[in-house]
Each structure stands twice: as C-alpha cells, then as structure tokens.
Amino acid sequence: MExxxxxxxxxxxVVESRHRGAAIVVDADGGVVFSAGEVGRPVFPRSAVKAIQxxxxxxxxxxxxxxxxxxxIALSVSSHSGEPRHVETALAMLRKAGRDAGCLECGAHWxxxxxxxxxxxxxxxxxxxxxxxxxxxxxxxxxLSCALDEDPAGYVKPAHPVQQAVRGxxxxxxxxxxxxxxxxxxxxSIPTYAVPLPALALGxxxxxxxxxxxxxxxxxxxxxRAAVAAHPFIVAGTDRYDTRLMGVLGRRAFTKTGAEGVYxxxxxxxxxxxxxxxxxxxxxxxxxxxxxxxxxFLPMDEATRAAFAPLSEAVxxxxxxxxxxxxxxxx
Amino acid sequence: MExxxxxxxxxxxVVESRHRGAAIVVDADGGVVFSAGEVGRPVFPRSAVKAIQxxxxxxxxxxxxxxxxxxxIALSVSSHSGEPRHVETALAMLRKAGRDAGCLECGAHWxxxxxxxxxxxxxxxxxxxxxxxxxxxxxxxxxLSCALDEDPAGYVKPAHPVQQAVRGxxxxxxxxxxxxxxxxxxxxSIPTYAVPLPALALGxxxxxxxxxxxxxxxxxxxxxRAAVAAHPFIVAGTDRYDTRLMGVLGRRAFTKTGAEGVYxxxxxxxxxxxxxxxxxxxxxxxxxxxxxxxxxFLPMDEATRAAFAPLSEAVxxxxxxxxxxxxxxxx
Numbered sequence: 001m002e003x004x005x006x007x008x009x010x011x012x013x014v015v016e017s018r019h020r021g022a023a024i025v026v027d028a029d030g031g032v033v034f035s036a037g038e039v040g041r042p043v044f045p046r047s048a049v050k051a052i053q054x055x056x057x058x059x060x061x062x063x064x065x066x067x068x069x070x071x072x073i074a075l076s077v078s079s080h081s082g083e084p085r086h087v088e089t090a091l092a093m094l095r096k097a098g099r100d101a102g103c104l105e106c107g108a109h110w111x112x113x114x115x116x117x118x119x120x121x122x123x124x125x126x127x128x129x130x131x132x133x134x135x136x137x138x139x140x141x142x143x144l145s146c147a148l149d150e151d152p153a154g155y156v157k158p159a160h161p162v163q164q165a166v167r168g169x170x171x172x173x174x175x176x177x178x179x180x181x182x183x184x185x186x187x188x189s190i191p192t193y194a195v196p197l198p199a200l201a202l203g204x205x206x207x208x209x210x211x212x213x214x215x216x217x218x219x220x221x222x223x224x225r226a227a228v229a230a231h232p233f234i235v236a237g238t239d240r241y242d243t244r245l246m247g248v249l250g251r252r253a254f255t256k257t258g259a260e261g262v263y264x265x266x267x268x269x270x271x272x273x274x275x276x277x278x279x280x281x282x283x284x285x286x287x288x289x290x291x292x293x294x295x296x297f298l299p300m301d302e303a304t305r306a307a308f309a310p311l312s313e314a315v316x317x318x319x320x321x322x323x324x325x326x327x328x329x330x331x
Numbered sequence: 332m333e334x335x336x337x338x339x340x341x342x343x344x345v346v347e348s349r350h351r352g353a354a355i356v357v358d359a360d361g362g363v364v365f366s367a368g369e370v371g372r373p374v375f376p377r378s379a380v381k382a383i384q385x386x387x388x389x390x391x392x393x394x395x396x397x398x399x400x401x402x403x404i405a406l407s408v409s410s411h412s413g414e415p416r417h418v419e420t421a422l423a424m425l426r427k428a429g430r431d432a433g434c435l436e437c438g439a440h441w442x443x444x445x446x447x448x449x450x451x452x453x454x455x456x457x458x459x460x461x462x463x464x465x466x467x468x469x470x471x472x473x474x475l476s477c478a479l480d481e482d483p484a485g486y487v488k489p490a491h492p493v494q495q496a497v498r499g500x501x502x503x504x505x506x507x508x509x510x511x512x513x514x515x516x517x518x519x520s521i522p523t524y525a526v527p528l529p530a531l532a533l534g535x536x537x538x539x540x541x542x543x544x545x546x547x548x549x550x551x552x553x554x555x556r557a558a559v560a561a562h563p564f565i566v567a568g569t570d571r572y573d574t575r576l577m578g579v580l581g582r583r584a585f586t587k588t589g590a591e592g593v594y595x596x597x598x599x600x601x602x603x604x605x606x607x608x609x610x611x612x613x614x615x616x617x618x619x620x621x622x623x624x625x626x627x628f629l630p631m632d633e634a635t636r637a638a639f640a641p642l643s644e645a646v647x648x649x650x651x652x653x654x655x656x657x658x659x660x661x662x
Contacts, residue, residue, distance in 0.1 A: 002333040009591070009612060012515030014525045016375050017591050017612035020351070044347050107650025110449070118441070121452035132650060184343030184656065187649045194345045260340070260348050280611040281340060281348035319438025319463060324516045 003037035004330075006278055007285035009316070011325040019285030021261065021278040023293060026201040028211035028271050030175070034293070042182055042194035043277045048258030050077040050137050051224050052173045052203055056165040057140045058220035062147030066096040074231035075136030077224055079257060081237025082111025082120075082131040089234065090130050093139035097146040104129035105156045106138045106188035113237045134188035136234075141166075141190075156189040163191060173213065174203040187259060197275045200264050205273030208254055208266025225254050225268070241287045241311070245294075248307045253294060257283065263290035267298055284327050288312060292329040334368035335661075337609055338616035340647070342656040350616030352592065352609040354624060357532040359542035359602050361506070365624070373513055373525035374608045379589030381408040381468050382555050383504045383534055387496040388471045389551035393478030397427040405562035406467030408555055410588060412568025413442025413451075413462040420565065421461050424470035428477040435460035436487045437469045437519035444568045465519035467565075472497075472521075487520040494522060504544070505534040518590060528606045531595055536604030539585055539597025556585050556599070572618045572642070576625075579638045584625060588614065594621035598629055615658050619643060623660040 002020070009017040022037030054076045057063050063073060072093045080086035094100055110117040110127045120127060129135060138155075141162050145152040148161055155162040158180070171178050176199035186192040205211070208225070210218030228235050232246035235256075242255050255265040261278030263286040274293050278285040291312035300308060314327040333351070340348040353368030385407045388394050394404060403424045411417035425431055441448040441458045451458060460466055469486075472493050476483040479492055486493040489511070502509050507530035517523040536542070539556070541549030559566050563577035566587075573586050586596040592609030594617040605624050609616040622643035631639060645658040 011375055011523070012513075012525075014373060014375065014513060014515060016515070016525075017610060019611050042345060044342055044345065105651075107652075109650050110445070114441070118448075118452040121449040122455060124453060182343075182345060184345060184347070185649060185653055187655070189649060189651050189653060192342070194343075194347075278611075279348060280350045280609075280613055280616070282611055282613065285611070318516060318518045318520060319440050320436070320520050321438075322516055322520060324518070 003279055006276065006289040006329070007327055008330050009284075009325060009327050016325065019278050019280060019282050021276060021285065021289065022197055023274070023276045023289060024197050024201045025272055025274050025293065025297065026198055026205055028202070028205040028209045028273070030198065030202050032198070033272060039197040041196065043197055043200065043262060044184055044192045044194045044260065045200050045262055045264070046186060046192055046258035046260060047079045047134070048200065048256045048262045048264040049170060049203065050079070050256060051207055051221070051228075051254070052169055053137065053166045054140055054224060055169045055173070055217060055220050057144045058223055059216055060144055060147055060165070062144045065147050066093075066143050068093060068096065068143070070227040071231050071234050073224060073227040074234040076140030077228060077256070078136045078235040079133045080136060080234065081113025081116055081240060082127070082133060083113050083116045083237050086136065086234065086237065087130045090135040090139045093136070094142055097143045099142050099146065099152065101128055101130050103142045103152050104132070104135060104138050105154075106132040106134045108132060113240075115238065132188060138188065158183065158191045167191070167193070173206055173217075174199040197277055200275035201273040203273065204254070204264045204266040204275065205271060208268040208273060209271050211271065225251065225266075228254060245291070245311050248304065248311065249298070252298060255290065257286070261286045263287065265290055265294060267294065270297060272297060284314065288314060288327050288329055334610055337607065337620040337660070338658055339661050340615075340656060340658050347656065350609050350611060350613050352607060352616065352620065353528055354605070354607045354620060355528050355532045356603055356605050356624065356628065357529055357536055359533070359536040359540045359604070361529065361533050363529070364603060370528040372527065374528055374531065374593060375515055375523045375525045375591065376531050376593055376595065377517060377523055377589035377591060378410045378465070379531065379587045379593045379595040380501060380534065381410070382538055382552070382559075382585070382587060383501055384468065384497045385471055385555060386500045386504070386548060386551050388475045389554055390547055391475055391478055391496070393475045396478050397424070397474050399424060399427065399474070401558040402562050402565050404555060404558040405565040407471030408559060408587070409467045409566040410464045411467060411565065412444025412447055412571060413458070413464060414444050414447045414568050417467065417565065417568065418461045421466040421470045424467070425473055428474045430473050430477065430483065432459060432461050434473045434483050435463070435466060435469050436485075437463040437465045439463060444571075446569065463519060469519065489514065489522045498522070498524070504537055504548075505530040528608055532604040532606035534604065535585070535595045535597040535606065536602060539599040539604060540602050542602065556582065556597075559585060576622070576642050579635065579642065580629070583629060586621065588617070592617045594618065596621055596625060598625065601628060603628060615645065619645060619658050619660055
C-alpha cells in the first residue's frame, strides 16, 4: 500500500520533492477520529515521547525532592537547541541532585541551534554533554536514579532501574508492548522501542486529558503540560517548531518532535492525540503535516489562524533571501 | 504509480525510514540499460549539472585566456565544503579575470563542511560569498562574462548572456527543452530547469564519452573530467561523497551531487550515464542509490570493491559512537 503525500516541496511552478507517510488522530479511549496511510507499521517514536519518559521523574517524587522548577521540568522533556539557557538549566538540575555533567551518558554534540553552535565555536570552546539536545532528559534520568538511591552509572542501559521505570511508563501509557525485538538504540544511547502509530496517538490523548491514567500519573502529566506551556522556549529553542507552535497556541496544544520524521501532539480541549510518521524521516514534512492536522481539528479565531499559517506552510528562501518555493500540505 | 524504495534506514532490527525514487541508466545514444520508477517526471537537477553549466567557460576560450588551472576548473563544477582551499581557489579565479568577491551574486552562507564552519566561527569571521558551496561555479560565470566582454552584473539572471550560454549547453547536451514554464530559482539564484531523468542520464553519458557532442564540446568535457579526477577534494571536500567516491574510482567514474536528492554519474569506460532522484529530496538516499547502481554496473577487483563498500551502505553511529543502524539499498 502506498502511503499518501503528507507534504510537498515546490520550486517555481514544479513540485520538486514529495514526502509520504502515515498519520492518525485518536481520542483518549483509542477511538479513531482520522487515519491516513499504513498506520499499523511499528515506528520508533524517538524523542517524541520524552514527556512519557519523564513521568517517573515526577511520580517517584524525585522532582519534588530536588525542588525542580517548572523550567527544569520542561527541560526534562525537551529536545533543546543547546542555547545557554538550556545548558544552564540542565546543569542546575544535576547540581540539585548533587551531581554534575560528568554523570551524563548522552554523548556530546554541537548545539543543534546553529547560532548557539557558532557562538560556542567563536568562544573557542568545544561542546560537551550539556549541549546535547537530550541533556535535560538525561539530567532528569540522573535525578530519578539518585532519588531511587540507585547509582546513575549505566542509566542508559535497558536493564538499569531508570530505563525499566521509563519502559513501564511507555507500555502503560501507550498500551503497546515494548519488547527487545523492537528495540533500537537512540541517538543519546537510551533504548527506543518501535510501536504502531495509534499507540503513540493514544499516549498523547491520555497525556493531554489524564483520561485512562491513574490519578498520580494524570497529575504528573498535567504538571508536565503546564511546565512546557509556560516555557515553550525551553522545550526546543530559537525558531524551533515546537517553540513557535506552542508560542501561538499555549496550553491548547502540547506537541513534541522526534527524529526521523515523527511528530506527536495532544489537543487537550478536544481530548485528542495525534501522531505522524513521515516514511523518509524528514522533519520538514512532519512539521507541516502535524501543523496541517492541528489546523484541521483545532478551532482558531482569525488572529490565531493568521499567526498559525506559517506553521502549516513553510516558505523556502535562498541565500539571497529570494523565495524559491514552499513546503506545504498537498492541495 | 509507486516508485521503488531506493534506500532504507535501519535501527536495530527495524526499518525506521524508507526513501523512494526513480533511477535510470542510459548509453550515449539514449538507449535505456536500466530503469526503475517513474522516470518521466521533470526533475530539477540543481547542482548535479554543474559540469554541463561549465562547458561555455572552456569552449569560449575564457579558461585559456585567464590561464585557469586544473584545480580551478574542478572548482568551477564543484559544490564545495567552503574549506580554506576552496575559498582561496575561487578568489584566485576571480583575480585572474581582474575581479574580486564583490562580483559574486550567489549569496553568503556558512561553509557546508562543519569543521570549516566551526573554524570560521572560531576565527571571529562571518561567512562571505566565497564560502558559498557554489562560489567556484559563480567565479567561472564571472570569468566567462569578462571573456565575453559582458558586464558580469546580473550574471545570475536568465536573460544575461552567461545564463543564455549555460542554457544553450544544457539543452544541447541533455536534449531536453529548458523553457520558462519549468524554471525555478536555485539556492545560488541562477535558473534551474526541471527535465526528465533520462535527459540527465544522457547528458552524463555524453559528458563521459564525448559521443554525440561537437568536437570542441567533447574536448571541453574531457578536460573537465580530467580536472575533477585529478582534484576530487576540490569538487566537494573532506568526507564528502563525491570526493570519497572519485578518490576510490579515479577516472573510472565522474559523479556529481545535486540538492533535493539528485545524483548523476558517468561511467566512461562503459559509455553509460546514470541519474537518480530521490522523491523526498534526501541526499543520504541518493548517495546510497548512486553507489549501488555504480557497484552494479562497474566491474571492480576485490580491493576496489572493499574500498567501495562504505559508499553503497552507510553506518549510522550515535553521539557515543555506537552503531545504531544503516542506510542501505533494500535487500
């Protein structure tokens, strides 16, 4: 079966490239509201499920014990651009647990935010683990490990109590099995498990509503959503899609990007969860696809719709600033 | 019609992403040797046809008049990484025509080679037009313009004598019409024309053999091929695919990447031209696809095949250097 085109890229009057994929929208009982393409194929959610992976940090009492702020909780579910505020926030989390960046097992990379990367290079410094876009999630793992009185060393391994707790949360919230036969290693070295798209959408519908979750878990989910809505910069960064989108919609949408063309979203007031996987892994297509889905379901007044328009169709400009094309949902 | 999968991306035991596209191999008479997918759709070749775009620079006598070296001719067909040697070579070309970087109309961007970009940032400098991956092609356009006694100003515009000459070469070598209805603006502001994939492959079969070209044009094509084979670093840069591939195969293959998932190649000893377009525009897939096609047609001894293996299947490593997956031709 051929998946539908989720986004097309134009240049002049010609469609230059096409991105196919699958998308689904479900309610918090798993009822399918919208479905396109082959949604049953297992998909690695990658970073899109960081909010589910952070539930044990809250539920265990670790966040309370170390007095994590709203910004720090937002960082624990972020794929951040490695800007100074992200780096400082991750370090502050580690210090609250009596640790430092030496504990992080995510590996180092240059900030994914280009201006931040240039500034770091200009300063003569090299990137460290704090610059890794996952350092907030990993700082949360270290806090969880310390609160559980477990040695954080090896916290990225599937058998470590931290990853066991994370896997338990993923299975319970998405309702999908997370077995070793569908396990891959993520960019930051933790396990990632391929699950069908409806399970991801259901997980987000539950995160967005609390429906179907035990009370403590529903409370933790609400706390995470509030933290991200209050700190959309922290969860991504300058000019990033999640930051821009939640900057426009506030608490009305909770969205999260994942590598290789995954996007998940919750629309709490509608009780809906959304999940997109672009077949070819393209982030530019996943952004436009999730934007188009949100615009389709979420009622917006005229001003909001105008502010939202660039999020469902992106203008491509060349090095002289000339508009050369668009990335858009197919007509 | 659904295009076939040209490359798949694995993680653990799961195929995480799939890239579809079309590919064709023709001889220098246009005879089809291999074809996969919908090859009739117009495709912007983008930078893949820089060698054809550089023919007027040679044929006009401009390259001789200004005493362009082999390295400078290789740079005129490059999509370079903006490393110091690329920048110096582009500037040298401009100086030979009595001009400087102020003439370039390609726009500025940070070097596409990350180490070069970091080094430039570290030095406190900002990127200029010489760092643009197309600066060699543009320096060639300025040389051509000066040799034609035309003001270089506006040399990127479709009506300028430089672009008229370039368009003439593209039409003659590919055999395809290059009309305004299929024109887009490229990243560096010159026109790019969408043409069917067989025309691109035919153009490369002719470039690689001279067959079907007037003698002066065949000579210019041979000169360009020799220049690139002698300077595979110049045509791309550190760790770049064209540089690695021609580093292994030398004169046996002439390859060129284009943006949005295009790859073209000539295999002169076989008289073949190859063209690939990945539907979704992914460069990682176009690389693996052209590598697999070359490996399929070009006889290689054991040592060459071993050196070539990483060019038809790429290992993906995460930030801790752990192998997490592969980009490979489908099994």
